[in-house]
Amino acid sequence: MAKKRKNKNRTKKGYFHLVVIYFTLLCLIAVGIGLGVKSLFNKFAIDLPSPTELVNYEISLPSKVYDCRGKLIHTFAKEKRVLITYDELPQSVIDAIVSTEDVNFYSHFGIDIKGTLRAALKNIRRGSASQGASTLTQQLARNLFLSHERSYIRKLKEAMVTFLIEDEFSKEEIMEIYFNKVYLGDGVYGLGRASKYYFGKALVDLSIGESATLIGMLQRPNYFDPRDRPVRTINRRNTVLWRMYKTGTISKKVYHQEMALPLVCADKETQDLNSYYLYYIGNKLVNKYSKKALYEEGLSIHLSLDWDLSLYADTLLSNQLDKLEEKMGYKIRYSDYEKRVSDIQTPYLQGGLLILDAHSGHVKAMIGGRNFKHSKLNRIMQSRRQVGSAIKPVLYTAALENGYTASTVIRDDTLKIKMWGYDKIPHLEDAPDSLLAIPSYVDSLKKLERKYLYYPKNYSKKVGGYMTLRHALKHSYNVFAMKTMYDIGKKTVSAKSDKFGIKVPPYYSSALGTSELKPIDIITAYTTFPNQGKRVKPIFIEKVFDKHGNLLEEPTTENIQVCEPDVAYLMSDILKSVTKPGGTAGSSFSNKEDYRWESAGKTGTTDDYKDAWFIGMNGKYVCGIWTGFDNYSPIPKDTLGVQFDSLNFKIDGMGHGMGGGSTCAPIASRIMGRLIVNDNNGEIPPANDSRYSFQKPIDVVEVWIDRTTGFRSLKATNRMKEVFTTRFPLPPYQRPGIKYNFPPLYSYDDPNPFIVEELNN
Template sequence: MKRIIYGILAFGAGGFLGFFSFLLRELPDYRALEYYSPPLSTRIYDIKGRLIDEIYVERRIPVSIKEIPDTLIYAFIAVEDRDFYRHWGINLKAIIRAAIKNIIKRRIVQGGSTITQQLARNLFLTPEKSFIRKLMEALLAIKIERHYSKEEILEMYLNQIYFGAGNYGVEAASRYYFGKSVKELTLPECALLAGIPKGPAYYSPYRDSIRAKRRRNVVLHAMVEAGYITEERAEKAMRAPLGVVSREEKKPPPGPYFLKEVKRELVSLFGKEYLTKGFSVYTTMDMDLQRVVDSLVEVHLQRIERWYHIKPKSEYPDSLIGKEMTPYLQAAVVVMEPDSGFVLAMVGGRDIRHSQFNRAIQGRRQPGSSFKVFLYTAALDNGFNPSDLILDAPIIEQIQDKIYAPANFDSSFLGWIPLRKALALSRNTASLRLVKEVGVFTVIDYARRLGIRSPLQPVLSLPLGSSSVSLLEMVNAFGTIANYGVRVKPVFIKRVVDRYGNEIYHFDYERERVLDERTAYMVINMMKSVFDEGTARYARRLGFKYPAAGKTGTTNDFTDTWFIGFIPGVVCGVWVGFDVPKTIGKNATGASCALPIWVDVMRTMVDTSEVQDFPEPPGIVRRYICTETGLLATPYCPKVREEVFIEGNEPVEKCYLHGGGKIKERTPIERIEEEWR
């Protein structure tokens, strides 16, 4: 009989040892705490270092134990683990007390876990309530206590616990509930914070303030019983209001499409891990400007809807949310520094909740006459002058089996006009004659140099904007001209710093000269005429008096409207249209739809400082010319203007029509065209 008993005992002991050995093998390695890197929120800042947004899976702001007030530490110890400084990982008295309650209830209702056990569970184990998990938790807690000091355990614990609403750790919780750092908390605030982790949703002061206050007072009583505070201090703290900050519906950060592009670039650089790495991302956004642009777009689109009797966005149902394309009027805006490539503001659409499609970057639309700038740039860089004459008259071309007979916007023709006037008034037929002289492949080459990357079809209508491009491309290309021929890459992220303060990314400052600065200046000077005497003169009527250069664009049937322009130091582009191309309204042009948005955006950039004119580079000369012949003016020329030229390429002949001497010989084609005139 004894042998049987001894055998049973030996078998039981062996089974227990085997089970215990199995548990030890299955225990996570506590030494991983030395390398533990908890998920941290990534914070996005604007160009002035102001916080724009916080991205997180777990919102956590690590703090050292020295930064956490003793009052908060005492509050947690009093309510969670009063014997924390006396036990070695587990509290046998608490375990026995919990076991008795669990046996009575016939289920696990109380755990008796120490702070160290909670840390072990939160970091390494699942939250399920089972005896095996509790045993593993206890064993792991003992190991942790053997290798880490009480202060180290407290620091890890207080940075790890969950406080609700996505907040982990005492610093994130303090900022969320009280709007200040944990080091600034008062006694009643510490007590409230210490009471929340038992049930973050149940004890949330935003969900039930009375319940939260009762829980706070429980913590205060526990602190008295533990000897951390006096009865008098506790009673005074119990009378204090909760002191939590108002949690009204949080306004979304400015520039949602800008932030979407920043996140896309972060994924490209670091993968989706950036969400938990605690990066500080310093962007090029000017938050004040971005807010203004966000607001202006909506104001102006409502104006356009009223003017052209378009069904307003407000009348479309919320069922549109999540659609890529929307039926209501849309717009896109990009504001950029041409010398650095820093994108200061960007609007990719009217409402990112309805559509995450970024019309400033992903959208490809025909740019209309705004593309003509590349034709005139190519012409000036190949020997043409702003004063050279080009014929604005009907033109008929046979392309394969089709007849191509473009007209001007107003269906009129002006005859022989200077290139400056042809660009300023956006004359289609004059531009088509010019592209025949310059060559369509040359135009493509210059568009590529300046920054256009979209496919371009080598057809005669290319300068009229027949190939689709993105707004960001157009702004970048115009920015190259504004930067006097030096192309830069658009930049959204300046630098990224990791949680330890190490810079792990810095943008590449790519600069490449692609155009002679003298040519660029002549193009700028010609584009100024678009404002002063051309299709953008409406800007002057709107009160925009500053030196500016730009170009309007309108596609067939008033479908897409553009304006891209710049002042010294800032380039801005605007597109207005529908996602599914259709007419905005009769006579809806770049000047009537896009230009007013541009004016209001740029006005915010210049009202506080005086804008200087575009500086003239060396190698530019000025001459007075006759606008009828493009030659040097005589005292008898009725229409004279000062014109800019690259030194050595200025005209030397005097006007032959008004007393300048020999009449210039015409080619046969010119004589035929002159007869038509």
């Protein structure tokens, strides 16, 4: 009995407490009306918005990102929102909100006295404050300018701001602001965004039931989540429909029809596949304008990105890496990891890609890895990797400027490099006979000497003999490249690399791509060749406008002269051999269904197959692809001998290994083909379209040469047409006693020369 009396006492106290609350509120309202809002406003003015703030209040706007075709692809938003006007609100939404939240909205002055009294009486009868009485204007005042603390002072301020809002804005304006500001769960703000997010529709296309669902969510957005909690959301929707029926805004027939319909939501939006690109430009914009500007001030950002191409390239790259992992039998694969986990170590095979317009610098695609959530490391923009033979066009550009031509001949044979410090160690030839009689001493000297000797080898592990520069680059012979560097000088090559925008130290090993470079730098260096000898700086963002449409930035193309146009064309023409039959990427460009236009490029593979590259180009675009492991692990030896068909990635036969020609080039041809089709709005231009051909300067001529000797030829056999510039002497005809068209300063036709590598030479 004592317990029962205690509960009764609590109930009485609850009634008394509610009576006090509502009596006080009514008194405050009466005081506000009787004494005037002005006197109360003066008392609390320090914390309340001024009329100017009310009129000029702006809701934070997301910045919208568009691709090169004007397609909206992303928004940077503090609050995900799409602004709407009152005229865009369907009648079903207006009816639902008024019927459910504020039935006297169009007749009260901000505070519904009748509704407040009715709610107070109901709560007193029930003994709890379950019945709300806030009008839409009160809710707006609270959400815009006030906190959600529970106190009489806050209630008083809310009433005062409510009066100010009603005085400054029409009912239509209040409802417009309300629907743009309101929160609807999962980071979604505003009804315009919510209709698209939950139902995949514009506001005007919402059904009565869908309108009721969104209005029902306002009470508790996360609790009434239509995707995660459909049953309770349907019940809440039906409650809103019932209130609409009771207020006469829908008929009984419509009420029952809408109640019977299932709740169907649009698929949940997934993360952007191009997050590496968006993350990169987002950081650039924050650094230039501010985080607030990007997330709240409604910028319009127009990218050079081709969204369709980027999705296509991402799919091809991902599929290729999946196939490689499966066929090579890697123990750790991408498929072993949940796709949604964030910021983890990624020991699986990685890849990256960059495509840009060689003339404008516009970046059409940039993929920094296989999964942005797994790892935000942008392997195109941030990583430094050895580039292997992809460096050779830089070396041979310097050679073409220093007396070499495409028909210059060097013997590709065994080569030994004395590394720096070789002359400072003891050698067998200098040792006394007494020590040479000690086997252990002799063995130790031999081991020490081997540490200071480097024997560069070709990818095939075979020597090629006498060959032209074109042949050497087509088949990527390493000894030829290193002898060329020795001939023209390490410093000459290093200085030329600076012009290309990359830093290659003056070491002979640099001729084989041992320097670690950022992928974006080596790929951008190739824009020199189709762009008349000028390297272009990449442009990711084409234009930025503020919310009023004023242009904030429009980057202009910036070119850096690397070499003369004729040299650039000669290099491009030589690189065409790489993508022709017999070249290291020839099989990948043999399928004319994938790619039919002019093409050139270079593969690259580093020691132990740690990195594989292909950088391809035509007369307009450059496409670079890299694959490897983040931890610089060598690609396992048991992966050697696999070659992929360029169309369907099936095993075609045994090859030399996981080089750039078998890993990267097969998808490059298909991506570049799609790029050209996109460039022509889905049409396939003719194979001889001049936009995608390398433009020959007027001082470039074609001359018949002997394929073997490199000399000019009058014979009808064993000859080919070769390109030369008239700025330099053309190759001579063969003379007695001279077998090959050697370089002008060539003086070491010894089959096994020693080359001394000096640190400061």
